[in-house]
Amino acid sequence: xASRHVVAAADxxxxxxxxxxxxxxxxxxxxxxxxxxxxxINVCPHQGAKLCEGAIVSQLVSNGPGEYGLARxxxxxxxxxxxxEFDIRTGQxxxxxxxxxxxxxxxxxxAGGTLAKGPFVAETLSVSVERQYVVVEM
Amino acid sequence: xxxxxxxTRIEKPAQQHLGFVDCDVHPFFRTPADFxxxxxxxxxxxxxxxxNRARQPLAKGSLxxxxxxxxxxxxxxxxxxxxxxxxxxxxxxxxxxDLFDVRYGLLAPLVGGAAGDRNVDFGAAMAVAVNEWQCAxxxxxxxxxxxxxxxxxxxxxxxxAEIERRAGDPRFAQVNIPPRGLEPxxxxxxxxxxxxxxxxxxxxxxxxxxxxxxxxxxxxxxxFYHEEHPSYVQSMQTLVTSLVCEGAFDEVPDLKxxxxxxxxxxxxALAWRLDRTWKRLRAEVPLAKAPSEYVREHFWVTTxxxxxxxxxxxxxxxxxxxxxxxxxxxxxxxxxxxxxPRYAFKVKLPEDWARxxxxxxxxxxxxxx
Amino acid sequence: MSxxxxxxxxxxxxxxxxxxxxxxxxxxPHMDEYWREHMLRRGLERENFDLSAYPVNxxxxxxxxxxxxxxxxxxxxxxxxxxxxxxxxxGLAICNVLHGAQAMMSEDLSAALCRGVNNWLAAEWLxxxxxxxxxxxxxxxxxxxxxxxxxRMAGDRRFVQVLMLAMAELPPGRRQLWPIYRAAEKHGxxxxxxxxxxxxxxPSAGGWGSTLMEDYVSYAQGFAAALNSLLAEGVFQKFPDLKxxxxxxxxxxxxxxxxxxxxxxxxxxxxxxxxxxxxADIIRARVRLTAQPLDAPADSxxxxxxxxxxxxxxxxxxxxxxxxxxxxxxxxxxxxIPAGMLQKMMVENARATYPxxxxx
Numbered sequence: 045x046a047s048r049h050v051v052a053a054a055d056x057x058x059x060x061x062x063x064x065x066x067x068x069x070x071x072x073x074x075x076x077x078x079x080x081x082x083x084x085i086n087v088c089p090h091q092g093a094k095l096c097e098g099a100i101v102s103q104l105v106s107n108g109p110g111e112y113g114l115a116r117x118x119x120x121x122x123x124x125x126x127x128x129e130f131d132i133r134t135g136q137x138x139x140x141x142x143x144x145x146x147x148x149x150x151x152x153x154x155a156g157g158t159l160a161k162g163p164f165v166a167e168t169l170s171v172s173v174e175r176q177y178v179v180v181e182m
Numbered sequence: 183x184x185x186x187x188x189x190t191r192i193e194k195p196a197q198q199h200l201g202f203v204d205c206d207v208h209p210f211f212r213t214p215a216d217f218x219x220x221x222x223x224x225x226x227x228x229x230x231x232x233x234n235r236a237r238q239p240l241a242k243g244s245l246x247x248x249x250x251x252x253x254x255x256x257x258x259x260x261x262x263x264x265x266x267x268x269x270x271x272x273x274x275x276x277x278x279x280d281l282f283d284v285r286y287g288l289l290a291p292l293v294g295g296a297a298g299d300r301n302v303d304f305g306a307a308m309a310v311a312v313n314e315w316q317c318a319x320x321x322x323x324x325x326x327x328x329x330x331x332x333x334x335x336x337x338x339x340x341x342x343a344e345i346e347r348r349a350g351d352p353r354f355a356q357v358n359i360p361p362r363g364l365e366p367x368x369x370x371x372x373x374x375x376x377x378x379x380x381x382x383x384x385x386x387x388x389x390x391x392x393x394x395x396x397x398x399x400x401x402x403x404x405x406f407y408h409e410e411h412p413s414y415v416q417s418m419q420t421l422v423t424s425l426v427c428e429g430a431f432d433e434v435p436d437l438k439x440x441x442x443x444x445x446x447x448x449x450x451a452l453a454w455r456l457d458r459t460w461k462r463l464r465a466e467v468p469l470a471k472a473p474s475e476y477v478r479e480h481f482w483v484t485t486x487x488x489x490x491x492x493x494x495x496x497x498x499x500x501x502x503x504x505x506x507x508x509x510x511x512x513x514x515x516x517x518x519x520x521x522x523p524r525y526a527f528k529v530k531l532p533e534d535w536a537r538x539x540x541x542x543x544x545x546x547x548x549x550x551x
Numbered sequence: 552m553s554x555x556x557x558x559x560x561x562x563x564x565x566x567x568x569x570x571x572x573x574x575x576x577x578x579x580p581h582m583d584e585y586w587r588e589h590m591l592r593r594g595l596e597r598e599n600f601d602l603s604a605y606p607v608n609x610x611x612x613x614x615x616x617x618x619x620x621x622x623x624x625x626x627x628x629x630x631x632x633x634x635x636x637x638x639x640x641x642g643l644a645i646c647n648v649l650h651g652a653q654a655m656m657s658e659d660l661s662a663a664l665c666r667g668v669n670n671w672l673a674a675e676w677l678x679x680x681x682x683x684x685x686x687x688x689x690x691x692x693x694x695x696x697x698x699x700x701x702x703r704m705a706g707d708r709r710f711v712q713v714l715m716l717a718m719a720e721l722p723p724g725r726r727q728l729w730p731i732y733r734a735a736e737k738h739g740x741x742x743x744x745x746x747x748x749x750x751x752x753x754p755s756a757g758g759w760g761s762t763l764m765e766d767y768v769s770y771a772q773g774f775a776a777a778l779n780s781l782l783a784e785g786v787f788q789k790f791p792d793l794k795x796x797x798x799x800x801x802x803x804x805x806x807x808x809x810x811x812x813x814x815x816x817x818x819x820x821x822x823x824x825x826x827x828x829x830x831a832d833i834i835r836a837r838v839r840l841t842a843q844p845l846d847a848p849a850d851s852x853x854x855x856x857x858x859x860x861x862x863x864x865x866x867x868x869x870x871x872x873x874x875x876x877x878x879x880x881x882x883x884x885x886x887x888i889p890a891g892m893l894q895k896m897m898v899e900n901a902r903a904t905y906p907x908x909x910x911x
Contacts, residue, residue, distance in 0.1 A: 068702070075861060090525070090817075091521065091522040091524075091525040091526065092522055092524060092525050093258070093522075093844075094258065097258060098255075098257060099257065104821050104824040105824060106824035106825040106827070107787050107825075108788055108789055108825050109726075109784060109785030109786075109788060109825045110726070110783065110785075110825075111825065112824060117478050123520060124256060124257035124258045125251060125256055125258075125519075125520065125522075126518065126519060126817065126818045127259070127518060127817075127818040127819065128817055129821070138820075139817045139820060139829070140599065140817075141831070220874045234879075249818065249819055249821065249822060285845070292556060305605070308596075316588070339882035361757060362756040362757055362758075363757065363758060364758055365757075365758040365759060366757045366758050366759070366760050366761075366765070367757075368759075368760075368761075369761065392845055393756065394756050394757070394758060396753050396755070396756045396757070396758055397752040397753075397756065398755075398756045398776075399718075399722060399752070399755065399756075399777075399780070400717075400718035400721050400748055400752055400753065400754040400755055400769060400772065400776060401717065401718040401720070401721065401723060401748075401751075401752065401773060401776055401777055401780070402719075402720055402721045402751065402752050403722070403724045404723050404776070404779070404780055404783070404855040405722070405724075405725065405783065405784060406778075406783045406784075406819075406822050407819055407822055408779070408782075408783040408815060408816070408819045408820070408822050408823050408826075409722065409776070409779045409780055409783050411819060412775070412779055412808070412811050412812055412815050413755075413756070413776060413779070413807075415811060416755045416756075416769075416772040416775060416776055417755050417756050417757045419755070419768075419769070419772045420754060420755040420756075420757035420758075420760070420765075420769060420772070421757055423760065423765050423768045423769065424757065424760050424761075425763060427760070427761070427762050427764050427765050427768075428760075428761060429761075445807075445811060447807035447810055447811070448804065448807040448808065448811070450807075450848065450857075451771075451804040451806075451807060451846055451857070452768070452803075452804070454770075454803060454846040454847055454848055455768050455771055455801050455803075455804070455846040456768055457655075457799075458766050458844060458846050458847070459611065459764055459767050460764065460877055462609075462610045462611035462764060462769070463609070463610060463611055463762070463764040464762055464763055465610070466609075466762055467762055468840040469765045478820045487814065489807060489810040489811055489814065490810055490813070490814050491806075491860070492808050492809075492810065492813075492831065492860075492862065493860070496806075496856075496860060499856060500807070503848065503853075518818070519818065
């Protein structure tokens, strides 16, 4: 059954930032995209590299040969090994979005006061009621 | 391809690989001055003032820049001290040798520019220096690592002298010859070098890369690394074709050839094509037996970059066609396209094949242990 | 498969036969005044412009029973009819002329010779046998002049394709050559890449081999390079209606090559962001291959397996490759082709590939 894990204070991960956390023995990368939080498993589905430690890049778009454009800056994670690209929002691979996916997890931001009521698991954090926290469902 | 399957494999890797022999590991220098202790004063000065001069327009670097820094390195293989990937033995142990309990690692030093330098005397001096450097920096402190003898193909006397100098030294496992030479390797001008390799008990390893000055493809220079990367396969195919058609194996029957970093799924179709063409042109190419028989007897392939067939099980038929006794696992650490021994095969190998491919073929070929 | 079966299939479409220009003198009546005099001044009518990629008497290039008493193999229409069109009951056949016109260093001389060959082909072959169709020979080292020749010939609907050698001066995807593809697409003409080289470069970065056998084997890797170039440069995106036919490629190299190019694409595609589909899927949709020669494993079950790896029954086109010696007897269809693939290969795939054959 899914449980909800408090993994970071929200202000610990600024926009554009990431934090690698361990939840139930698994490494998860938590990303902040302009105030929205997303979480992916830190394992590339191709050959197992630590995906979430790769370069955070943009989506490259093109209307045709010789035309180059950037879109969605900072929303793509590139595997540190074979350079496969994944959408941080969904975990989908750029090349084969329907077939290749890095597992993603639901993330919410909760007030410390709410967390105190449970049922949440805070493995590594002590929670203060005044702050906002990132919660990963797993 | 299926997401769920992939995730399952990643979570529960087979343990067949443990204790494998890695047939392609890349050591790197921290600074070019690392070679100076092994160069004479004359060549030290040359290195500093003139340096490597290959048949290409850039003094350093590639005309086909890779997609990650360091001309295509694994992003997580940069040592903390700022040196390049492959330059830190401790990190190589942590990420490769100890992690997988690697039994032996065959070094393929893509450094020094010995093979491709236009000044063959400098090339010969660099070959010796790189050979000394491999031992001093890697093989002596870490006996699991085995060196490859660097030579300058275009300087026959120096090449043969260097092969003979390293013969019998257990730190050296093979002779490294670049696959893109001025002429295909089967041509007569290289025959004495091939014979010296065989006579001294060295297989030759053809590790792709470099430039000969000839265009990467038969229709000229491609624009993109996207084309250059697969064009290495074509260079490998030329080597197989040349060595077979020129009768190199009839003249040097003990010659053993390892093709490194070219992948291998292309080899069956090439052998079929050789046989088919030979049926018509055997008067021009009077071989003692069919080309595919020479391929089977004299060639080994290393696995990386592992082809990924659309139907994963097609990998098994490909290996069956080549012969599982001729396939040897390699990682290509620390390059961007390196393979992880746990996950590179997307299909489970039969146990006896796994033993051969991960360990026994390399142990036998290189007479390790 | 026997020739009776071929006839039963309704008159197969032979997508690769090679009429040969007997000698350059034969071209003179088909060249304009200027180039006729140019040829005579230089004594070029005494040459034959054979390609070194295809020495006419090499066993692989002429089947023993297809040798002619007079002239190079393939140079007689009557003999071609007797050797291949009649016994096979061929419905239609596409003439691909292999000629040094495409290799000349002077773009203008190359263009003049190509015009001569195309005119000669129309007058001496197509006018004399209604089963014949042809490819337009173009001066492929000049995108501009090649496009002009396509425009000049496109009005003759019997020309169904543009012919280029797979290995030439530039990788075929390069932008300088796009006028060729623009013109071809506009007129519904697939690009036929034929095995061979104008030898501006050795067959690979490994340098020049010694033997014809090495060259011939290398033509397969030339196709792999050509395909990689067309993909990476975005030709298939830029010209969405263009099809490419790989002629005399050997076929079985393609599955492993697709695996490799897919693999490269997954990591390197950001270098060429317009390449937005799995390369193998583009190949299946847009690339066709003639089925002679077919470099097959010893067992025909193995051939079935490797052809399944193509992943499409639409890709193979029947071809005899006359007068090249690819098979003996009348068995122009290699054994071991899966039944569904075979059925489509004889007629249907060709009609789908060549818009100009639909009306025929």
